[in-house]
Amino acid sequence: xxxxxxxxxxxxxxxxxxxxxxxxxxxxxxxxxxxxxxxxxxxxxxxxxxxxxxxxxxxxxxxxxxxxxxxxxxxxxxxxxxxxxxxxxxxxxxxxxxxxxxxxxxxxxxxxxxxxxxxxxxxxxxxxxxxxxxxxxxxxxxxxxxxxxxxxxxxxxxxxxxxxxxxxxxxxxxxxxxxxxxxxxxxxxxxxxxxxxxxxxxxxxxxxxxxxxxxxxxxxxxxxxxxxxxxxxxxxxxxxxxxxxxxxxxxxxxxxxxxxxxxxxxxxxxxxxxxxxxxxxxxxxxxxxxxxxxxxxxxxxxxxxxxxxxxxxxxxxxxxxxxxxxxxxxxxxxxxxxxxxxxxxxxxxxxxxxxxxxxxxxxxxxxxxxxxxxxxxxxxxxxxxxxxxxxxxxxxxxxxxxxxxxxxxxxxxxxxxxxxxxxxxxxxxxxxxxxxxxxxxxxxxxxxxxxxxxxxx
Amino acid sequence: xxxxxxxxxxxxxxxxxxxxxxxxxxxxxxxxxxxxxxxxxxxxxxxxxxxxxxxxxxxxxxxxxxxxxxxxxxxxxxxxxxxxxxxxxxxxxxxxxxxxxxxxxxxxxxxxxxxxxxxxxxxxxxxxxxxxxxxxxxxxxxxxxxxxxxxxxxxxxxxxxxxxxxxxxxxxxxx
Numbered sequence: 001x002x003x004x005x006x007x008x009x010x011x012x013x014x015x016x017x018x019x020x021x022x023x024x025x026x027x028x029x030x031x032x033x034x035x036x037x038x039x040x041x042x043x044x045x046x047x048x049x050x051x052x053x054x055x056x057x058x059x060x061x062x063x064x065x066x067x068x069x070x071x072x073x074x075x076x077x078x079x080x081x082x083x084x085x086x087x088x089x090x091x092x093x094x095x096x097x098x099x100x101x102x103x104x105x106x107x108x109x110x111x112x113x114x115x116x117x118x119x120x121x122x123x124x125x126x127x128x129x130x131x132x133x134x135x136x137x138x139x140x141x142x143x144x145x146x147x148x149x150x151x152x153x154x155x156x157x158x159x160x161x162x163x164x165x166x167x168x169x170x171x172x173x174x175x176x177x178x179x180x181x182x183x184x185x186x187x188x189x190x191x192x193x194x195x196x197x198x199x200x201x202x203x204x205x206x207x208x209x210x211x212x213x214x215x216x217x218x219x220x221x222x223x224x225x226x227x228x229x230x231x232x233x234x235x236x237x238x239x240x241x242x243x244x245x246x247x248x249x250x251x252x253x254x255x256x257x258x259x260x261x262x263x264x265x266x267x268x269x270x271x272x273x274x275x276x277x278x279x280x281x282x283x284x285x286x287x288x289x290x291x292x293x294x295x296x297x298x299x300x301x302x303x304x305x306x307x308x309x310x311x312x313x314x315x316x317x318x319x320x321x322x323x324x325x326x327x328x329x330x331x332x333x334x335x336x337x338x339x340x341x342x343x344x345x346x347x348x349x350x351x352x353x354x355x356x357x358x359x360x361x362x363x364x365x366x367x368x369x370x371x372x373x374x375x376x377x378x379x380x381x382x383x384x385x386x387x388x389x390x391x392x393x394x395x396x397x398x399x400x401x402x403x404x405x406x407x408x409x410x411x412x413x414x415x416x417x418x419x420x421x422x423x424x425x426x427x428x429x430x431x432x433x434x435x436x437x438x439x440x441x442x443x444x445x446x447x448x449x450x451x452x453x454x455x456x457x
Numbered sequence: 458x459x460x461x462x463x464x465x466x467x468x469x470x471x472x473x474x475x476x477x478x479x480x481x482x483x484x485x486x487x488x489x490x491x492x493x494x495x496x497x498x499x500x501x502x503x504x505x506x507x508x509x510x511x512x513x514x515x516x517x518x519x520x521x522x523x524x525x526x527x528x529x530x531x532x533x534x535x536x537x538x539x540x541x542x543x544x545x546x547x548x549x550x551x552x553x554x555x556x557x558x559x560x561x562x563x564x565x566x567x568x569x570x571x572x573x574x575x576x577x578x579x580x581x582x583x584x585x586x587x588x589x590x591x592x593x594x595x596x597x598x599x600x601x602x603x604x605x606x607x608x609x610x611x612x613x614x615x616x617x618x619x620x621x622x623x624x625x626x627x628x629x630x631x632x
Contacts, residue, residue, distance in 0.1 A: 017596065018495065018496075018595075018596035019595060019596035022495075022594075022595045022596060144530065144534060150539070151538060151539060152539055153534040153535070153538065153539055155535075155541065155543070156531045156534065156535050156553060156554055156557055157535070157543060157546075157553040159556075161557070162556035162557055162560075165556065165557045165560040165561065166556065166560050168560075168564075169560040169561070169563055169564040172564060172567075172568070173563060173564065173567045176567055176568065176571050177567075180571060180574075183580065184495075184496075184594070187586075187594045188495070188594040188595060190594075191588070191591050191592075191593075191594045191595065192595070204582045204583070205582075206586075207575070207580035207581055207582055207584060208579070208580060208581065208582075208583075208584025208585065208586040209580065209586065209594075210493055210586045210587060210588060210589075210593065211493045211494055211495060211593050211594060212491045212492070212493050213491060213492040213493070213494070213498070213501045213502060213505055213507070214491065214502075214507060214578070215578045215580075216494065216496075216497040216498075216501075217497070217501075217502045217507060217510055218510050218512060218574050218577060218578055219497065219574075220497050221510040221512045221513065222512055222570060222571060222574045225512065225513055225516045225570055226567060226570070226571075229516070229563050229566055229567050230567075232559075232563070233560075233563050236556070236559060236560070240556050243556070439495075440495060440496045440497075441496070443495050443496040443596075444496040444497060
C-alpha cells in the first residue's frame, strides 16, 4: 500500500519516530528556555520600552509630533501599515494555499508563520488607528455602529473602510485557523503536564480534545474549508490595501497594476520575514531536523518567483507612465527615480529586484547565512517600496508652490520601534509557551520515514 | 448515569495496524465505540462506517447568511437610512459594496463553520475529556469498545482485540 519515494528527500530528517516528535517539541515548552531566549526577549522588550514612551507622547501631544505636513499627509505610518500587512501574508499563504496544493513541507513551518501573521496584523492595524488621532476611539469610528449623529453611517464607498473589513476579517480568520491547529497539540502538552497549573492551563486551551476519529474527520474538513476560504481572503486583503492608493487620482497611485503587484510584494516580504524568524528559532531551539535546508530552499524559490514578479511590476509601472503620455504621471515616476528621494528608489530597486536574483545560485539559496542576510535585505527593500510609493507620490503634488519634503522625527522612528518590540516579544513568548511546530501534522508525515527505517532494519 | 460504562481498550503502535484492526474487529461483529489517535488516519472514517462530515454545508449556509446581511446592511445604510451625496453618484450601487460583502461572507462562513465544529464535537474550554489512554496524544492509537454495546463478553472481546495486533489490551471505566 505504502509508497516510499526514492527521489524526494524526507521532510523530517534524523530518523524521528512519532514519539520523538512529541518529545522534541514539548520539551521546549516544558523546560527552562535557553539563555539566548532571554537575550532575545530582553532586546525586544527594550525596543518595546522606547516604543511605549514615544507612543505615549504621540497620543498625548497628537500626531503633530510626526514629521507629516500638509503636502505629505501619509508617510511612515502608512508605510509601516502596508509593510506589516504584507509581512502577515506569508503565514496564510503557507498554511492555506500550500495546503490546497498539498505541499507537505509547509507542515513544520506553518504554525510559526501563522503566529507571525497574527502579530504582524496587530502591528499593522495599529498605524491607521494611531493616525486617526485617538487610538482608543478608532474602532468606534470605523465600524458601522449606531451613533448620536442620527446614525450617520460609515461610508461604504470608501476603500479605507473596505480596508477595515478586510483587515478585521483577515485577523479573525487567521486567528481561528491557527487556534484550530493548536488544539490537538495543546492536548498533547496537557497529557504530559507534570504540575497542576500547566495541566489546568493547557487543559483549558485544548478545549477537551481527545483525538477521536470522528473529531479528526471534522477537524480535517474544517481545515480544508478554512484553507479554501483563507486563500481568496489573503489575496483580497492586499488587493484592498492597494485600493487605498489605486482608487485615488494621485499620479503614481492611480494604477490598475497595483492589486497583483501588492499581493506579490506581500508574499515576497512575508516569506523573507518567515525566513528571518525561522532561522533564529531553528538555531535557538535546535530544530534542524524539522526545518531542513530543503524547507529553506523552497522558501527561497518562492522569494525568487515573487521577487521577479515585483521586479516586472516596477518596470511595467515605468513603461505605463511613459506610454500613458500624461505629463503628471511621467513626472511622478521621473521624480521617484531622479528626484530628492532617488536614494530610496535605488535602495528599493537593489534590495527587491537585484538581491533576490542571487537565489538562482544553489549555493546561495542553501546557505543559512546568505539566506538570513538576504531575508533582511528584502524586508528593508519592501519597506522602501512602500515609502517610495507613498512619499514620493505625495511630496510633489499638482501645485509646485506646495511641494515639500518629509523628514521623520524621533516619534516616527519610535512608533515604528514599538511595533518591532511588540512583534518580537509576542513571537518569542509564543515560541516559549506554544508548540512551535504542528506536532499532529508532522506526526502524520513522518510515517514514510519510520517505515522505510523499519524496512532497512 | 448510575451504571458505569466499562470499555475494552486496545492500544496500537502503528496507524496501518489500527486500520486493519478496525476492519477485523468490525468483521467479527463487535461494535467500536471510537478510535483515538495522535494524528488523523486516512481511511479510518470509511473503515468505521462514518458518514462524510456535513460541515462544508454549514460553511456554505453561514457564508450565504453573511453575504445577505452584508448586502442588506450596505444598501439599507447607504441607500435608504442616511443618503450621502458623494460626487453626485448613485446613493447605493453594487460595485463599491463588493469588497465588504466578500469579507463578511468569508468571516461569517469561517466563524459559523468553526462554531458548528465546536458544538458538534463538544469542544469547549471547561470540558473534562474522557481519556482512554494518556498516550493517545503522544504516539499510541487506541480502539475503545463499549461493553454495554456488545453482546460478547469481556474475555471474548479482549481475545479478538489481542489477535488484531494490539500491544496492550486494557480495561477502562468512567464514573
